[in-house]
Amino acid sequence: MRGVSRHRPLLALIVLLGFVFLYAPIVSLVVFSFNESRLVTVWGGFSTKWYVELFRDSQILEAAWISLRVAAASASIATVVGTLGAFVLVRFGPFRSRALLSMMITAPLVMPEVIIGLSLLLLFISMEGLIGWPSGRGMMTIIIAHATFGAAYAAVVVQSRLAETDLSLEEAAMDLGARPVRVFFDVTLPGIMPALISSWLLAFTLSLDDLVIASFVSGPGSSTLPMVVFSKVRLGVSPDVNALATIVIALVSLAIIVAALLMNRRRPMR
Amino acid sequence: MAQTVPGRTAPPQTTTPQTVTSAVPRPWEDPAATPFVRVEGVTKRFGSFTAVQDVSLDIYRGELFCLLGGSGCGKSTLLRMLAGFEDVSAGRVIIDGRDQTGVPPYLRDTNMMFQSYALFPHLSVEKNIAYGLRREGLPRAEIATRVTDMLSLVQMQGFAARRPHQLSGGQRQRVALARALVKRPKLLLLDEPLGALDRKLREETQLELIKIQQSLGITFIVVTHDQEEAMTLSTRLGVMTEGRIVQTGTPHEIYEFPRSRFVADFIGSVNLFDGRIAVDGTDSATIACPGAGMDIHISHSVAGTVGQAVTVAIRPEKIEMLASPSGTRPNAVEGRVEEVAYMGNLSVYHVRLDSGMIVRVNMSNRSRYDDDVPRPGASVVLEWDGSAGVVLEG
């Protein structure tokens, strides 16, 4: 006890430095997005002109629109597929190869993105050769790619929720005359709804954020926002990218906060 | 409850007389009566584990049948097979003449009240109760009246709009009962319906449950691990252990005529005297009990062979404790009071016989003063009649 209190100032300092290290760049980015000056390192007074400029940049707007559509579509697919996987893992009892399936569903969480991207690219190319679909690379291939790793996250989130739901609720509904499909929509779905929403938000955010996998599987005319930003920055940092980043940070933080609130919201006691 | 009972359609007056004071029908004694629920040689295995083993039961219309047994003996599993949540591994279940094999829960004429109540957390009390009726596709107006009737039957009129988490345990229990009853099932299955209530509330609710059951004329099967509850509630009960039913009978039969050591010991408290048959006449018998240091005289034949190992079970309230022998009873033995447990209405005495065996004796506390009750250390004589003991196979 005494040791801890003696080291308290030191501990506090370390924590402070850690937070500064993590958040100083982000804070400076947000601050400089309101910079009057074109130079990113010199403060020239408050201005929102880079936001105005940003909304005039058709390339960025187009990429943002593609990213949003890709994220929404892939998050939806990921949530459905991940939920199916979670149901198989939680509800189908012990079956052979359950452990293998469980491992394979969660593997994309730890697999290097480069490998996922490359393998999906090879898959799409050979599929196109074999069955002619998906023809070429574009939004569709990005959506599929993002849905695969989004599904892994969704499966994990829904699985934990499903494991703690009370089976007797479903039995009660069935006992009162509800057929299995009815039971699913009346009892199971309301029970796991918070998990579904937070998986969707998580998958949406991950898709919006992805650069590596998208770079592998995208085609001409389907550059996502991170890809456009990355290529712009390589030509030199311009303040409108700061403005964009600020908007993205705001959106992502909002999504993460909502997801966390939904996940942690205590279910009312029975 | 004396006036009309809401939620009840044309009551089956002709088949079941419902006045509590009239002679209670005993259909199980009538060989011509057809059972309402037949459980025929039902076995349930989970992998290599047998949870219910070769259970056969006949339950009659209007009965309140209790399945009584310790935790893990397979009571809930048996009930879940009646509800259709578990398939039977062997045997079959017949309800109202129809074989239930392969019939899913949503097509059975049974309803279940769950041990956890299983109220839908996202629905109000009213919607919870209406859920089963909505699945039947009844008109809105009828659903509304039946739900209202049911709410008043369980005295929850003021709580229709509440969510389950806004209710107390006792209130949730009532809603769960109402939700199961509103469908007017032929058979209601209740899994430890009062298990989560505190003692006082449980005793009140027991009587209420009997009243509701009798007024609606629905057959109830109640699972419980509480023997007092089973004795209070049931028309008949089945005692379960390790997946088997070891005895069925009325509470009186089970208490006074247990057929095994297990049942004698499980229900109430009992003194068990191990011995061997010494004499077995036509209308009397003598059991030599070396452990008690005495011969126990029985006023009927025990239909065994001389030398056979048996156990005499004697309830503590059937033994008389006296300061000196009365000379009027066939069984008398001396001992010394070791301990006295004062319970209010009665006291339980632990008396050590000269052989060292401890015998439990109950004496009701008729006087408010304790001047002449035996105290620890007092020498006493224990006496009982020839009909007091039950002779069980050793």
Ligand SMILES: Nc1ncnc2c1ncn2[C@@H]1O[C@H](COP(=O)(O)OP(=O)(O)O)[C@@H](O)[C@H]1O
């Ligand atoms: N789904 C199941 N899988 C495996 N074993 C089970 C299952 N359900 C119950 N059992 C086992 O069967 C036995 C009886 O359980 P149960 O009927 O719930 O007992 P209780 O008499 O306490 O209600 C217990 O040992 C329990 O572990």
Ligand SMILES: [Mg+2]
């Ligand atoms: Mg149980």
